[in-house]
Amino acid sequence: AQSVTQPDIHITVSEGASLELRCNYSYGATPYLFWYVQSPGQGLQLLLKYFSGDTLVQGIKGFEAEFKRSQSSFNLRKPSVHWSDAAEYFCAVDFGNEKLTFGTGTRLTIIP
Amino acid sequence: DSGVTQTPKHLITATGQRVTLRCSPRSGDLSVYWYQQSLDQGLQFLIQYYNGEERAKGNILERFSAQQFPDLHSELNLSSLELGDSALYFCASSPISGANVLTFGAGSRLTVL
Numbered sequence: 001a002q003s004v005t006q007p008d009i010h011i012t013v014s015e016g017a018s019l020e021l022r023c024n025y026s027y028g029a030t031p032y033l034f035w036y037v038q039s040p041g042q043g044l045q046l047l048l049k050y051f052s053g054d055t056l057v058q059g060i061k062g063f064e065a066e067f068k069r070s071q072s073s074f075n076l077r078k079p080s081v082h083w084s085d086a087a088e089y090f091c092a093v094d095f096g097n098e099k100l101t102f103g104t105g106t107r108l109t110i111i112p
Numbered sequence: 113d114s115g116v117t118q119t120p121k122h123l124i125t126a127t128g129q130r131v132t133l134r135c136s137p138r139s140g141d142l143s144v145y146w147y148q149q150s151l152d153q154g155l156q157f158l159i160q161y162y163n164g165e166e167r168a169k170g171n172i173l174e175r176f177s178a179q180q181f182p183d184l185h186s187e188l189n190l191s192s193l194e195l196g197d198s199a200l201y202f203c204a205s206s207p208i209s210g211a212n213v214l215t216f217g218a219g220s221r222l223t224v225l
Contacts, residue, residue, distance in 0.1 A: 034213070036216075041218075042218060043114060043116075043202060043216035043217050043218045043219055044202070044204075044214075044216040045114070045216070046213055046214075046215075049213060090155065094210075096210075097168065098160055098167050098168035098209060098210055099145065099157045099160055099168050099170060100145075100157070100214060101157070102147075102154065102155040103154075104154045105154065105155075
């Protein structure tokens, strides 16, 4: 079955520390992959996407993600987080069925 | 401002009632998607329209219906409301149907009492 898994419900990091949010999917082929961010009371904003080509993709706000086919993963990274990065992060996958399937989200808390 | 407009932002109503949520897509976008976000279910895809036609259907209850009008705005109708329908309802739009980037609105928060 097609599924998207974000194993970490909540992550806390110190400001200035590095960040990695995990995302795995279950699918027989390579899907289209996305990361979205939702700030409190806001809609979802696209951070980055992967369709094909270079497996390391750069996004907005200093985020990057790496697609690893062998691990069916698309992990989101940032070298140094800022207090403004506190939000909920969603991995989303297009399995070729006219919609995006979202993971359950990872809530990121930043401590000073 | 994402360019996707949703109204109303907040809505409080009683069980058994009917409400309509409205979405105006970003200029030039032909596809509209509806998602429901709740604490227990996460972000669930409801339905998608492309240029007025239904293209994909997700876990949308029979009490819910939607349509996309010739001017491309969309409405999501929720009837016989139950407490469990309380959620944030998002509309998103995209230029085409299929694999592409969705632009989300700020959502309509529905509270059923």
